[in-house]
Amino acid sequence: MSHYLSLMVTSKKDSRPAIVWFRRDLRLTDQAALGAAVASGAPVLPVFVLDDGKAGAWKAGGAARWWLHHSLTQLHAVLRHHGTGLVLRRGDSAEVILALAKEVDACAIHTGILPEPWERAADDAVAKHLKGTDCAFHRHPTVLLHDPDTITTQAGKPFGVFTPFANAFLRGVPIGTPVPAPKRIKGADLPASEDISDWALRPTITWDAQFADAWVPGEAGAAATLDRFLDEAVNGYDVGRNAVSKAGSSSLSPFLHWGEISPTQVWAATLHTDHPHTAGPVAYRRELIWREFAAHVLWHHPTVPEEPLRPEFKAFRWRRDPRALKAWQRGQTGVPIVDAGMRQLWSIGWMHNRVRMITASYLVKHLLVPWEDGQAWFWETLVDADLGNNSVNWQWVAGCGADAAPFFRIFNPVLQGTKFDPDGDYVRRWVPELTKLDTRFIHEPWAAPNTALAAAGIILGKTYPKPMIDLAEGRARALAALRDTGGKRADQLV
Numbered sequence: 136m137s138h139y140l141s142l143m144v145t146s147k148k149d150s151r152p153a154i155v156w157f158r159r160d161l162r163l164t165d166q167a168a169l170g171a172a173v174a175s176g177a178p179v180l181p182v183f184v185l186d187d188g189k190a191g192a193w194k195a196g197g198a199a200r201w202w203l204h205h206s207l208t209q210l211h212a213v214l215r216h217h218g219t220g221l222v223l224r225r226g227d228s229a230e231v232i233l234a235l236a237k238e239v240d241a242c243a244i245h246t247g248i249l250p251e252p253w254e255r256a257a258d259d260a261v262a263k264h265l266k267g268t269d270c271a272f273h274r275h276p277t278v279l280l281h282d283p284d285t286i287t288t289q290a291g292k293p294f295g296v297f298t299p300f301a302n303a304f305l306r307g308v309p310i311g312t313p314v315p316a317p318k319r320i321k322g323a324d325l326p327a328s329e330d331i332s333d334w335a336l337r338p339t340i341t342w343d344a345q346f347a348d349a350w351v352p353g354e355a356g357a358a359a360t361l362d363r364f365l366d367e368a369v370n371g372y373d374v375g376r377n378a379v380s381k382a383g384s385s386s387l388s389p390f391l392h393w394g395e396i397s398p399t400q401v402w403a404a405t406l407h408t409d410h411p412h413t414a415g416p417v418a419y420r421r422e423l424i425w426r427e428f429a430a431h432v433l434w435h436h437p438t439v440p441e442e443p444l445r446p447e448f449k450a451f452r453w454r455r456d457p458r459a460l461k462a463w464q465r466g467q468t469g470v471p472i473v474d475a476g477m478r479q480l481w482s483i484g485w486m487h488n489r490v491r492m493i494t495a496s497y498l499v500k501h502l503l504v505p506w507e508d509g510q511a512w513f514w515e516t517l518v519d520a521d522l523g524n525n526s527v528n529w530q531w532v533a534g535c536g537a538d539a540a541p542f543f544r545i546f547n548p549v550l551q552g553t554k555f556d557p558d559g560d561y562v563r564r565w566v567p568e569l570t571k572l573d574t575r576f577i578h579e580p581w582a583a584p585n586t587a588l589a590a591a592g593i594i595l596g597k598t599y600p601k602p603m604i605d606l607a608e609g610r611a612r613a614l615a616a617l618r619d620t621g622g623k624r625a626d627q628l629v
């Protein structure tokens with residue numbers, strides 16, 4: 136080849152863009168797909184594809200879409216600042232990405248590895264199509280600390296139980312140092328982009344009024360949230376995480392879900408605290424391993440959002456009860472800690488972990504409503520709605536997951552409230568009609584004498600609901616249903 140020709144070939148090759156296909160990794164720091172594209176020297180073309188079709192019932196819910204709107208807006212602004220921008224496209228993600236690669240004559244596509252089944256299917260389609268072409272397809276770990284294919288039991292099987300998974304994780308997963316954001320990005324010429332306002336991601340009803348007070352989506356908001364947690368709460372996290380009215384946990388779940396901060400950044404940050412190996416930071420990192428475990432379960436059991444992992448639960452006698460479900464969704468069950476949690480969820484798109492467990496347990500046990508109904512509501516209303524975390528935790532609470540709390544262990548919401556919200560602050564914040572009730576009765580207003588109710592301006596059944604079901608009765612009914620399941624006794628199911 137002549138020198139002139141080789142120069143031409145080189146410059147054509149150099150000008151071919153590398154696509155960075157952003158998914159649930161909407162950040163610049165420690166973003167391996169972006170880092171690899173920048174390091175390749177090719178001009179970088181960042182893109183996000185909204186694909187509601189492939190995900191089917193699991194397309195992002197209302198609260199998550201609110202978050203996504205703001206997150207993409209932020210990412211676009213940050214990318215602009217770095218010398219490029221974000222191209223938005225809609226449609227079948229594999230088809231859109233392949234069409235874009237053709238349109239711009241891309242030399243490579245870089246993207247993250249995600250555990251959701253439809254994302255894996257999209258990757259397979261892209262990889263298959265590009266095989267043998269001059270456009271390379273690279274997948275990078277941007278979402279998880281571990282590669283879901285690599286952690287196995289000694290027999291080479293996936294883990295079904297958390298503790299051995301966590302042990303294997305701690306033994307075997309090297310956690311690197313987060314990579315800083317590129318200082319500047321050599322941007323490719325950007326092809327046409329859709330306008331985010333045409334995607335109508337924000338709710339049409341004024342449901343999100345309080346979301347913006349509670350959250351600042353995007354990478355800067357994630358960093359500020361992490362800093363607050365490190366300064367104020369990580370050291371006491373092992374205890375403080377259960378105090379439901381305090382900011383004792385990190386509130387990083389939506390940022391982690393959307394990848395505005397990487398789990399490596401969060402993990403590493405806890406190792407740079409003053410006492411990284413004391414109970415608080417250790418307990419915190421264990422929760423990050425729960426997140427890895429949920430993704431591991433989803434990776435190896437892609438039907439976990441739809442089917443109980445313990446097959447005997449397919450025969451469980453749930454009650455389809457739209458009235459009970461609606462009362463639960465609206466925070467009108469008459470059980471204060473449950474109603475407080477459900478109203479917190481509706482108001483800010485997030486609920487404290489302890490209260491997620493209490494509200495979920497009340498729905499599936501006291502009300503005997505199928506866990507799938509609760510899961511679907513959480514999916515619609517959580518800003519951090521995450522397929523692996525949501526399904527695995529719902530199955531855990533319902534007792535039908537691989538490593539679940541036994542069904543017969545039924546949370547008593549009054550005792551839980553008294554223990555984790557002893558002053559009733561959480562209930563008073565989210566259920567204002569109970570504000571003036573004496574703390575002795577705040578978790579069981581039905582047990583309050585008439586004088587205490589009258590002094591607080593409460594008329595049960597009028598200003599605040601009477602409980603939907605007597606708690607002891609609900610418990611007995613749940614245990615009876617469990618006994619009837621497939622003819623098995625409760626102790627055979629645990």
Ligand SMILES: Cc1cc2nc3c(=O)[nH]c(=O)nc-3n(C[C@H](O)[C@H](O)[C@H](O)COP(=O)(O)OP(=O)(O)OC[C@H]3O[C@@H](n4cnc5c(N)ncnc54)[C@H](O)[C@@H]3O)c2cc1C
Nearest residue numbers: 384385386387388422425426488491519520521524525528
């Ligand atoms: C019924 C039910 C449904 C849930 N649905 C979701 C969901 O859709 N999305 C979601 O991110 N979490 C879910 N969780 C897990 C947990 O409640 C939230 O991750 C946590 O409350 C988020 O608050 P935080 O960021 O302050 O958590 P922290 O206590 O600060 O924990 C740090 C991070 O660890 C991870 N984590 C913590 N607890 C768990 C857990 N039990 N399982 C998996 N990861 C965990 C989260 O990413 C969290 O941000 C669910 C829990 C229950 C009981």
